[in-house]
Amino acid sequence: MNSLLVTAVITTFVLAFFLPSGNALVCYNCPYANCDQNTTCTYGQDTCLVVHYSRGSLSSCWINSRCDVNSIALDLNVKNFQATCCDWDLCNNAPNVVTNKIVLCGALLLTIIPMLKSLVGN
Numbered sequence: 001m002n003s004l005l006v007t008a009v010i011t012t013f014v015l016a017f018f019l020p021s022g023n024a025l026v027c028y029n030c031p032y033a034n035c036d037q038n039t040t041c042t043y044g045q046d047t048c049l050v051v052h053y054s055r056g057s058l059s060s061c062w063i064n065s066r067c068d069v070n071s072i073a074l075d076l077n078v079k080n081f082q083a084t085c086c087d088w089d090l091c092n093n094a095p096n097v098v099t100n101k102i103v104l105c106g107a108l109l110l111t112i113i114p115m116l117k118s119l120v121g122n
Contacts, residue, residue, distance in 0.1 A: 026089040028059040035059060038090060048092035053081035059092045 027048035029039040041048075041061035049062035051072060058076070066075065067085035086092055 027061045047085045050092040051083045053078045
């Protein structure tokens with residue numbers, strides 16, 4: 001019975017962490033790097049974009065199906081650039097290291113498991 005409780009609690013945390021909340025995606029939206037301005041993406045914009053090019057960087061909401069070199073070059077009128085698309089909130093702040101959800105989930109589990117073991121053991 002105790003192992004069933006532990007399994008249920010861990011499963012609940014993992015599902016709550018990985019399932020989408022149904023809210024719209026939030027991305028940084030700036031014509032330069034290191035920005036702190038963000039926006040809620042509109043319907044159809046399902047990814048965040050960051051582009052590095054000769055004059056700097058830009059961050060914005062984007063359409064995942066248009067996250068290819070040709071579409072970005074055409075839409076933004078840029079050449080010789082590097083672009084990255086990502087699909088979780090505020091993942092497109094170019095120079096900052098973005099923590100992966102898997103790492104956060106692992107840290108959460110490492111914190112919760114000892115507490116659950118002490119509860120089950122008593």
